[in-house]
């Protein structure tokens with residue numbers, strides 16, 4: 001996937017040269033604005049970029065905020081040849097993508113993801129969205145013109161947000177031997193966010209999968225490893241359990257199912273999860289988790305499809321018998 005660059009915010013000028021945008025607006029939230037906006041504004045000072053600041057929080061990833069941004073773009077005379085830059089975590093990159101893809105049927109879009117989750121996942125792959133009745137119910141597929149990953153931005157990230165992204169990195173480690181080997185050599189979350197190689201290779205896994213399947217009809221589903229159970233746990237907790245923490249439990253469930261069906265060594269996953277201090281146990285009655293899984297929008301035609309590790313770097317996509325899921329979730333009960 002072209003346009004994903006590892007570098008420094010101060011080097012952003014080189015990325016926009018070929019676009020030569022008419023106007024530049026920078027969408028960010030109130031938290032990230034205090035930390036990283038000045039650096040972006042300084043780097044683009046020759047272009048008089050206009051900041052658009054939204055409140056911090058998932059609940060603002062909605063139609064009202066999208067409308068606010070569309071209004072602001074209209075007021076400043078934004079055109080299709082103008083550039084909207086999303087600077088922030090996945091909430092900002094998702095809504096920036098959604099607004100850029102819909103305003104005048106599509107403007108230029110650049111993303112500067114500032115959370116680990118956004119760098120390895122949300123900003124990669126072209127999915128945009130806002131919440132509407134349910135999570136990400138309205139959205140588009142729209143590839144940005146560039147994604148600039150500056151890992152220095154992760155130095156201001158609270159530990160809980162680092163861990164939230166680590167679950168996705170562990171997912172990539174199950175999908176890819178190279179990521180697995182790098183992660184085995186890393187001991188702490190801090191070391192992980194200092195490893196550009198780890199983040200680079202994680203991004204490469206997502207890029208490889210997405211390039212083969214942009215609209216999630218087939219292969220892209222392997223990125224759902226850990227998410228079948230993870231989404232159900234998130235939902236049952238009314239989103240009090242953070243995505244990565246729920247996915248972590250989902251990864252353990254998938255690994256244990258892999259052990260039952262294919263003799264996968266689930267300890268390989270459990271060790272990584274323990275090392276980074278993510279949760280291993282299922283906090284809900286197994287029947288409730290299965291019920292919630294059946295409601296998921298990614299449950300195809302009502303079937304519960306699991307991504308199951310056969311070995312590191314090799315997974316199978318298949319329907320799993322309900323009694324096996326209940327057994328594993330029961331064993332994992334906290």
Ligand SMILES: NC(=O)c1ccc[n+]([C@@H]2O[C@H](COP(=O)([O-])OP(=O)(O)OC[C@H]3O[C@@H](n4cnc5c(N)ncnc54)[C@H](O)[C@@H]3O)[C@@H](O)[C@H]2O)c1
Nearest residue numbers: 031056089090091092114115117118121122127153156157
């Ligand atoms: N489009 C996709 O493919 C995709 C994939 C995964 C997740 N997502 C979406 O991503 C969102 C979650 O993303 P997230 O976990 O990044 O959450 P987030 O955007 O809410 O960021 C988490 C918190 O970290 C703060 N923050 C961001 N960067 C910071 C920094 N450098 N220093 C200090 N604080 C910082 C934010 O202000 C926020 O409070 C969800 O809405 C989810 O649906 C999208």
